[in-house]
Amino acid sequence: MARTGFCDSKPLLDLHKKADERRVPLRARANACAPTDRRQPAETDESRMAPVKMETESRWERRLSAQTNESIILGFHVDSRASSAETVADECVEKPVLLYPHGLQGLHSLDALVPSLLRHEVEMALEKLDLICDRTFAWDLFLDMMRTQTQNSFPNADLPRHFTDSTRAILVDWMVQVHELLHFQEDTLYLAIHLLNHSLRQLKVTTANLQLLGMVCLLIAAKKEESLLPEVSDLCSLMDHAYTKRQLLRMERRLLCALKFDLSHSPPLHFLLLFAAVARCSAMMVWMARYLLELSLQEAQCVVFLPAQLAGAALCLARHVLQESPTPEGEAAWCLTSSIHVGSQTILLRIMQILATAASRVQTHENSATFIKFSSPERMHVSRHPGLRNPAGLLGVCSSQAPLKGTKLHL
């Protein structure tokens, strides 16, 4: 019931729209705020932009409070209204912080807009993750990550002919297995899949050579990221010698030429760990989100989304699945993380739907490499979590609750 009420007001999950159209709101909003940005000094900016944003957001809020009653988010709203101390504590969180990935014109004025708390948290998190070489560069790096991630998504999810979503999923699944077998880092896997997505659009590859392409993507990613490289002959034996060493080397050069050596990539995993660190997520939740994020690699439709959006959605969904009991500190930190605007509600909901479907589908089959990988004790058995088993429940949760990413909360 919640779902219908939600959908008739705003056709959020219109699957028939093309990817481009689906992305329009994000661009439109980003562009809309940019001129205001330039005309006005930073101080008045906020008051000018806030009403524009609030209009839609408050509608969200009202709808939510009418229709959901057991959501954590709502509970938190009530909580914070009741306790005035917390409202005061979160004063600085409330400011609308807009980090539009597409509205790049506004980026230079961000320094003035971003509350120092968020900036501080992001810097701390980057340092804790050991992602930065030095604290001094942390904020620059974060802006650079947000800026360059736009090069990592694709305008559409079209695959070449003879190459279906399920073929792609099988290939990716195999790549995950090989990656696990060779003990590569996580970054290597994300880069390899990115190269695969890229190369499928650049190269003409026959179905017979798809496995070779997948292996070469892994090899090139490893050359960029890893310090220990496997022997080429080992790679050939992993493919049951279906291809010769010569073929592999030729494919490597073909691929590098087609990509013009452009191997830059901002992995969604970095965003995930960053957001999780700012939000003070539990280890369990981080593993759950990582599992969901890795599942997104198998979904061909996910290539249209930005890495930060995938990460944000995975974290949101993990939160819904685990339903951990909220603590005031945790909620405040989550709010702060949510103020990093990664994309519109529509997009995040769409991703969460895809991920939830994928997670429940994988649970019934149980032979996916990602599933097996994340069912290990060191990954806290997250893929076997009962919360993932019920697709209907999961989807219900997804479509009736507002994802917290990008929501402006009125505390």
Place this chain on the structure above:
Amino acid sequence: SSVSRSHWFHTLQTRRLKVHRGRSNSDPLRGKPGLEFGAVQSYLSLEKLGEGAFASVYKGISRINGQLVALKEIRMNTEEVVPFTAIREASLLKRLKHANIVLLHDIVHTRETLTFVFEYVQTDLAQYMTQHPGGLHSHNVRIFMFQLLRGLCYIHSRRILHRDLKPQNLLISYLGELKLADFGLARSKSIPSHSFSSEVVTLWYRPPDVLLGSTDYSVALDMWGAGCILIEMLQGAPAFPGGPDELEQLKKIFSVLGVPSQISWPELRLLSSDSPGECTCLPPLSVIRLEQLPPKTEDLAQEILKVVPAERICAQEALHHPYFSTLPPAVMHLRDTVSIFRVPGVYLETEFSDIFHPRRKANSSMLTANKYW
């Protein structure tokens, strides 16, 4: 006039491109059909400049725009994989556009070779120092150091570590522009960072923490190299010309900077513990003994050459060190791609060795660029 000429050149090219492929080979520098980026025939190699482990470097000329280029040709027969250094260098440099980083113009591939087309830079710092022995002019040292730090600041803010800083990898143009080159060992930092191999950075420019086996690299790694280069430019000889192995190198460093104690460097215990024990005979010192450096210079050198990596100053802080206060303030606010020599008042002084041996300068300028590109 240069504007009008380039415009004319452009129109010529576009018109020629429409014409069906011509057969004339008479003038190699004229715009020919098919002269485009990425094509073999767009570049003409002139002379060999050097030979590396994977690659040979040629001086060349671009037939597209007549510019001098350096062609780094990586040999690959069909039985060999593309070297990972080439992949890293190309993929990193493609993203980096900065006045103090060598510019990668183009990548050309044929069946046998892979060629990176770089901008042509006349000489490198190692050669410049050989030509001007006995230490460089302090004014020039400041200008080189500022550019080195500016380049480092740029790559570090993009979480890229160079990891192989040495004078041979710092190219110097005839104007005095310094450019970081050879990103074959560079890589971006990622999670988890502990899989770097510890076999990076030429021994003389390697920081003590890495010599002790640390693989937890940070900007401090590159900063140590920059500090060594600063000393080398000032005194005309390497800062820590150590022995053949890590232990000798450590002894050399500790003999100058003193032996760190457990108190001054708590993480020391976590590193391979056998080596520092050997050096305990040396006096524990906390001050660098540099001969008669001006106070600001000495202070910068001390800030950079800290034995404990966490205490080492980072590139951005170093750029704001009082040592650089004599440069025009405008150098601090340049766009990435603008060279500091565009700021009025920034110029290279004549080196002392050139004043005393004017003929030698003429000779040496003929000899430049026979080592690298």
